[in-house]
Amino acid sequence: MIVRIMGEGQLDVADDDLPALNDLDSRLESAIDSGDEETFRAALHSLLDNVRKVGTALPADSLEPSELVLPPVDATIDEVRAMLGDEGLIPG
Template identity: 70%
Template sequence: MIVRIMGEGQIDLSEADMELLNDVDRTLEQAIESGSEETFRAALRDLLTKVREHGKALPLDSLEPSQFILPHEDATMEEVRAMLGDEGLIPDVS
């Protein structure tokens, strides 16, 4: 699956990676629902770090269709809330 991190580029993730990321995505959603800025910041940072660590960055000039888009690390809680879908930021692949 190809994901885009806003302002950074695209990353290729396997389905196994996606399953790993769903737990972090749920934590991020819960932080937004509770309004906890500290938990939100930690969860967003953790999510993006895991995507970068487990995925393979595509060349910057690559224009593959992205299955979903993740916010940049400095995104506000309101910006991320606007991006959330029914399944959070990361669709459940199971």
């Protein structure tokens, strides 16, 4: 799956890594629902850090379509809330 982190670039993430990312996505959703800025910030950082860890960066000039777009590390709760779908940021 091609994942774009806004403001950073694209990474190729293996399907096998999606369950762990979904768990982190659920934690992020819970933090948004609670409105706790500190918990939200930690959850967002954990999700993005894990995507960077398991993903393989694509070249900057790559024109692959992104299957998933994640917010930048400095996104606000309201910005991320607006990006959430029925299944969070990461479907599945």
